Amino acid sequence: MSQERIPFDELVSLLTQVFRRHGTSETAADVLARNCASAQRDGSDSHGVFRMPGYLSTLASGWVDGNAQPVVEDCAPGFVAVDAGNGFAQPALEAGRELLLEKVRQNGIALMAIRNSHHFAALWPDVEPFARQGLVALALVNSMACVVPAGGRKPLFGTNPISFAAPRTGHDPLVFDLATCAIAHGDVQIAAKEGKTLPEGYGVDADGQPTCDPEKILDGGALLPFGGYKGSALSMMVELMAAALTGGNFSFEFDWSGHPGAKTPWTGELLIVIDPARGAGSNFADRTETLVQAMVGVGQTRQPGDRRYRQRAESQRLGVAITAADLAYLKGLLD
Ligand code: NDP
Ligand code: PYC
Incomplete structure (x- = not known):
């Protein structure tokens, strides 16, 4: 997976435009973009750009009011x-x-x-x-x-x-x-996407049986x-x-x-x-x-907090890490 680096302010600006284009007020776009870019900058992977499809599908569904x-x-x-x-x-x-x-x-x-x-x-x-x-x-x-x-x-x-x-x-x-x-739901989704197994004791399947398979936790199972x-x-x-x-x-x-x-x-x-x-x-x-x-x-x-601050310092030095696919996805949302 090829990785790119983008200056923090540029990522905030890109995300702000995306939120604006997909139905939020200027204030909400600004706040959410900064929040999402900060998570990406600090290596909070389950709550950075990874969350954008969820934000946008939610806005499109009418479940949340982006202009509240x-x-x-x-x-x-x-x-x-x-x-x-x-x-x-x-x-x-x-x-x-x-x-x-x-x-x-x-x-x-x-x-x-x-x-x-x-x-x-x-x-x-x-x-x-x-x-x-x-x-x-x-x-x-x-x-x-x-x-x-x-x-x-x-x-x-x-x-x-x-x-x-x-x-x-x-x-x-x-x-x-x-x-x-035991683990954030977002990290279960990431583990499933990457084909990884989870440690024992994190979740159960749809029958309530212990499982280390993130797909089974997501497919009718639950976390502990x-x-x-x-x-x-x-x-x-x-x-x-x-x-x-x-x-x-x-x-x-x-x-x-x-x-x-x-x-x-x-x-x-x-x-x-x-x-x-x-x-x-x-x-x-x-x-x-x-x-x-x-x-x-x-x-x-x-x-x-140490890991996050270390990641933040690196992002400030080199730019925020983002996969080429995620960056292309965000830019594509503005077409
Ligand atoms: P982690 O288990 O990855 O980390 C939890 C905390 O423990 C962090 O502060 C982390 O610091 C610290 N930590 C991790 N490893 C060590 C260690 N070896 N020694 C000392 N401290 C350590 O996070 P979670 O999976 O529990 O949560 C991930 C994210 O998901 C959070 O940001 C949370 O807010 C978010 N979330 C959001 C929800 C929502 O409803 N909005 C619901 C559930 C989760 P560091 O950050 O430096 O790694
Ligand atoms: O990762 O568990 C999670 C989560 C729930 C809502 C937002 N993040």
Whole structure:
């Protein structure tokens, strides 16, 4: 597979044009293009350009409103809600960002509850910018029913990622971003495309039997939580926080069967942002660094986020890696 390199800004511009041409507002196109290009730049392969056919088939199906105007609600001193209007979650986050930050600075903590929204992306871009402003951020999003709760017989939970970002003195923020199932659904699709098998314990087939075959997981099978009942409990929490608390759908509640081509889960997202300078942790970023150094000291030399930052630095130096086929596909979408 031949690979090309494209400057980040050029990729953003190309993706913006594609989103515009396929039915999104200028604002949504700009936000989604930057998000998708950032994932591609950082080697978040399951949520970069790989996702474009899904975005476009969803827009074409009428399942999502690419022109939605998010409505920001000032609910309480520490509570911002955003009705995404059946649009994407990221433009809704942008619409509420200023009010959220104002409340975080005033109260030391605030949350943003996004509902009626579609999230089809990596979660780290939602939290990393807050840590770059010295804040601690946690994001939770639920997706579509494809994960069997621990001890259960049928899929109910989504792949339900949790992402956390903390400022770190002298370094990029410390960020983790992980699905609460054994592997993200996007990575199962990639494994199937590449003819790879998965490790044991990741999924079951249509009969509920353990399988390492990604095709069988995708063809009527399901994923399993990571860490058994522990990951299952975290996934349950994500359903409650991202859906029940925001007013969004649980992963099992929406029916997209009337919209062939729809791929984006219609759910909710919760963000909690804290200003650590308001408490005893006024040297929080130093403390993060102390903890990281202690982890390194006992042998954990690879921190979450390290691979992405390394990939980002390489992309900044050489351009963002993209297969020639994907680049031709994107350019073809503008013909
Ligand atoms: P991974 O299992 O690849 O990685 C999870 C986290 O662990 C990352 O922060 C990663 O850092 C870190 N990590 C990986 N290996 C190590 C290691 N050896 N030591 C220390 N840290 C490590 O991600 P997932 O498969 O769980 O999720 C992939 C993506 O899918 C995420 O971006 C997630 O947001 C997205 N997703 C989106 C959904 C949605 O509804 N929108 C649903 C489910 C998933 P690093 O990044 O540096 O590799
Ligand atoms: O990879 O699990 C996933 C996923 C679901 C929605 C967007 N990405």
